[in-house]
Amino acid sequence: MTPQRYDAAIIGGGIVGCAAAFYLARRGLKVVVLEKGEIAGEQSGRNWGFVRQQGRDPRELPLMIECNRMWRDLPGVLEADIEWRQGGLLYLARDEAQLAKYEAWLDHARNHRIDSRLLSGAEAAAMIPGLRGTWCGALYTPSDGHADPLKTTRAFAAAARRHGADVRTGCVVEAIETAGGGACGVRTEAGPIAAATVLVAAGAWTSRFLRPLLRPLGLDLPQLYVRATVLRTTAAPPALPFGVWSGDIGFRQRRDGTFNVAPGRSSDFYVVPDLVRYLRPFWPAYRRERGDARPYFSRETVDGLAHLVGGQPALVRQMKRHRVFAPPPNRTAAERALTAFKRLLPAFAGLEMREAWAGAIEVTPDEVPVLDAVPGVRNLVVATGFSGHGFGFGPIAGRVMAEMIADGQPSFDLHAFRFTRFAEAGHSHDHDAV
Ligand SMILES: Cc1cc2nc3c(=O)[nH]c(=O)nc-3n(C[C@H](O)[C@H](O)[C@H](O)COP(=O)(O)OP(=O)(O)OC[C@H]3O[C@@H](n4cnc5c(N)ncnc54)[C@H](O)[C@@H]3O)c2cc1C
Incomplete structure (x- = not known):
């Protein structure tokens, strides 16, 4: 049987893969999305839903500003209710040191004409009825917003389908096929698929998945992953149109009145063999996050060792076992976050935890993504490493990857997101975000 042939095969049905598929299919290209589990099964359906320019590393700002414009049009473009709300984003500052960091970041906002501004403690408190605690001030960006992650990602997939894309779920891509020094398709569990271009948007699996292809070329993609927990409360009357981050917790009120609440910075880093492999590039990140990151031993530790010994076949077995990688939530962190939420906002003391979940976030050493040709x-081409802020960024990431594939040239300078930067002498792994 002759394998089917596509202009682009996209590995990963998260927001990045689905957005890329939509922008390619809308231009008339023949696209297939290959997702091992469900659309938005992993990070793209498990995140807080913040869509923010605020606090981002300046390298991401030009794209994120454009993305903010795209979000405003997305409900119409995707013909879907994605619960987009441009309600703003507020970061509270408990002390002068935190406020000074926000003030320093404001320089980037001013350079890019983003509407971020500092608020006094009294102004911030006036915005959040009944806010407890002593606050020095806040950073506020009215043009930021939030949306429903699951609905948005599924809407991209549905819109891509309407434009002719073939979106397949329950389909593990086992390998990338190459010929004459180039990718020519993929091998899936359901058979081969020929494609002129392959986009890897495989989230936390990307580095491990690409390794057999990269190693003979002397290349590597340093990437680790952390578990992040979120909880959802019972519903309250609408009170807060904007997302809030207090340092301890982040929260936003959804349209149905429930709140998504999450431990602010804390995360559990998976103890896997790649921790040793990537110790050097990640050392600066580890020092940055030292107080907030805890080692997390889990089945992933064993699976990581199995992958180390068994290579790609072992990884493929893991992908088939984890059609949707759904880590158990950190119950202690969730309980603490709920307590902190109620302490902060006693008006909501009666709310209870309705559900809690977790997701595995992939990170790069400098916490900005890789958007590049390999x-x-x-x-x-590869789009990965969104380091915990790729939902808001997903539409533009998908669009620039589509431009790269369709035009050979994206509409933005993506030099800062180049694949090889971690191996370059003198490359700083600093992350200039708050
Ligand atoms: C708890 C949590 C909170 C977050 N909060 C925010 C937030 O408020 N704002 C924000 O902007 N970002 C947030 N993020 C980050 C954001 O969710 C991610 O950066 C973004 O969703 C990444 O999208 P993606 O498409 O690259 O990856 P994913 O959504 O992870 O999708 C990758 C997909 O690839 C599939 N896949 C992998 N390998 C294969 C293979 N070989 N074959 C077939 N399929 C494969 C996986 O099954 C997966 O579905 C958060 C993340 C988490 C987990």
Whole structure:
């Protein structure tokens, strides 16, 4: 049987893969999305739903400003209710040191004409009825917003389908096929698929998945992953149109009145063999996050060792076992976050935890993504490493990858997101965000 042939095969049905599929299919390209589990099963359906320019690393700002414009149009463009609300985003500052960090970041906002501004403690308190605690001030960006992650990602997939994209779920991609120094398709569990270009948007699996292809070329993609927990409360009358981050917790009120609440910075880093492999590039990140990151031993530790010994076949077995990688939530962190939420906002003391969940966030050493062609392999592009802020960024990431595939040239300068930067002498792994 002759394998089907596509202009682009996209590995990963998260927001990035689905957005790329939509922008490609809308231009008339023949696209297939290959998702091992469900659309938005992993990070893209498990996140807080913040869509923010505020606090971002300046490298991401030009794209995120454009993305903010795109979000405003998305409900119409996707013909879907994605619960988009441009309600703003507020970061509270408990002390002068935190406020000074916000003030320093404001320089980036001013340079890019983003409407972020500092509020006094009294102004911030006036915005959040009944707010407890002593606050020095806040950073506020009215043009930021939030949306429903699951609905948005599924809406991209549905819109891509309407434009002719083939979106397949329950389909593990086992390998990328190459010929003459270029990608020419993929091998899936259901058979081969020929494609002129392959986009890898495989979230937390990307580095591990690409390794057999990269190693002979002397390339590597340093990437680790952390568990992040979120809880959802019972419903309250509408009170807060904007998302809030207090340092301890982040929260937003959804349209149905429930709140998504999450431990602010704290995360559990998976103890896997890649921790040793990538110790050097991640050392600066570890020092930055030292107080907030805890080692997390889990089945992933064993699976990581199995992958180390068994190579790609072992990884493929893990992907088939984890059609949707759904880590158990950190119950202690969730309980603490709920307590902190009620302490902060006693008006909501009666709310209870309705559900809690977790997701595995992939991170790069400098906490900004890789959006690039893979050097040395023609027709292979990768979009990964969104480091906990790729939902808001997902539409533009998908769009620039689509431009890269369709035009050979994205509409933004993506030099800061180049694949090889971590291996470059003198590359700083600093992350300039708050
Ligand atoms: C708890 C939590 C809170 C977050 N909060 C926010 C927030 O408020 N705002 C924000 O902007 N971002 C947030 N993020 C980050 C954001 O969710 C991610 O950056 C974004 O969803 C990444 O999208 P993606 O498409 O790259 O990856 P994913 O959504 O992870 O999708 C990758 C997909 O690839 C599939 N896949 C992998 N390998 C294969 C294979 N070989 N074959 C087939 N399929 C494969 C996986 O099954 C997965 O579905 C948060 C993340 C989490 C977990």
